[in-house]
Amino acid sequence: MTDPITPQLTADWAQPRAWRLQNYERNNGYQALRHVLAGDPADVVQTIKDSGLRGRGGAGFPTAMKWSLLDPDMSKSRYLVVNADESEPGACKDMPLLMASPHKLVEGIAVTCYGIGAHNAFIYIRGEVLHVIRRLQQAVAEAYSAGYLGTNILGSGFDLDLIVHPGAGAYICGEETALLESLEGRRGQPRLRPPFPAVAGVYGSPTVINNVETIATVPVIIRNGSDWFKALGTERSPGMGIFSVSGHVTHPGQFEVPLGTTLRQLLDFTGGIRKGHRLKFWTPGGSSSPIFTDEHLDLPLDYDSVIGAGSMLGTRSIQVFDETTSVVRAVLRWSEFYKHESCGKCTPCREGTWWLVQILQRLEAGQGQPGDIEKLLDLCDNIGGKAFCGLGDAAVSPINSAIKYFRDEFDTGMHTPAWERLPYQASTLHNNQTNAMA
Missing domain, CATH: 1.20.1440.230 (NADH-ubiquinone oxidoreductase 51kDa subunit, iron-sulphur binding domain)
Structure with a gap:
């Protein structure tokens, strides 16, 4: 594993008005989209496959493999749905990303849709986060005005419509098929599978569903290359990820580091457990993951190592509890x-x-x-x-x-x-x- 890197997804979070289009463009924004539009859509999928990118929203399923499961019949409309229904207790990475850098997601959607042949995309976001919804809607409007969305994007002949869809607010809607039910106007309840969304998703059409961070990472890989991405993290869990660290630490926050970083290293970034106390237990992937104790301080936080130790990395929502907690x-x-x-x-x-x-x-x-x-x-x-x-x-x-x-x-x-x-x-x-x- 490499040392902690210069952040990619979080690099501009502290910059003034980073969410505005002109500021995003100033930092190489939409260059990945310009690059892929000049080439073969299949190259996008191959680059992501070569990078080894795994889903950043839960189980860590290989992203390109998920895309490859789409019904090959190109006569059917294809859809991309971004799951921004962040609601896992302890999770707080997607909402800050959307607040600070919404165009990272918008560009990622455009690049992904070009690669998989989708001309319609949805961002399904929690209805309670009104400030984030407004920020995201503003970014989408800016992208339309600049020609990054809509008809004949940048003169390429590629069309894409993107809709921001606020959900009604339910944890179950983070489950992808319940999300689709809600998106289509029904009560958010899981669907019986098969058929899987890749065959029959939105409106019965082939659909890819990915997490916010997964899609926002796509332009980063396109710009820097799959070899660069694989050099970060671990062999089976390449790249970087945003870890949410909350609870009994001196400075809670979001930390973008290579996968495989340990909790001991993350605690160093936070300033450690609050003064005068010691670690008792913690969650590696939010409340839905089996808890760990201080004996797991040096466990590499990558998908396979965490599963091997009896838990799951999930959304990387690390909640830290000291000895005062029951x-x-x-x-x-x-x-x-x-x-x-x-x-x-x-x-x-x-x-x-x-x-x-x-x-x-x-x-x-x-x-x-x-x-x-x-x-x-x-x-x-x-x-x-x-x-x-x-x-x-x-x-x-x-x-x-x-x-x-x-x-x-x-x-x-x-x-x-x-x-x-x-x-x-x-x-x-x-x-x-x-x-x-x-």
């Missing part, structure tokens, strides 16, 4: 989120998340019943891998791993409230005592 309480809060965000379509998720919360609430209040921990594990076994979509797996991952590493805190929940073992702040303590007595 694991039971943290897991309960995550479980309440998943219970609330369940779409209700399948029984394991709809019913199972409800029962997970009931048991965890008892354990937090020190009112656990004999067999509660075993029941938690049994519920997790009956939800994980058996729900209609990945939300079920997300809900049980932190519970299984928390019990694995901190079984004693769950055992203590049989007789001692979590806020007595690890005192919360005064206002939080009062609320929990009130809830427990109700």
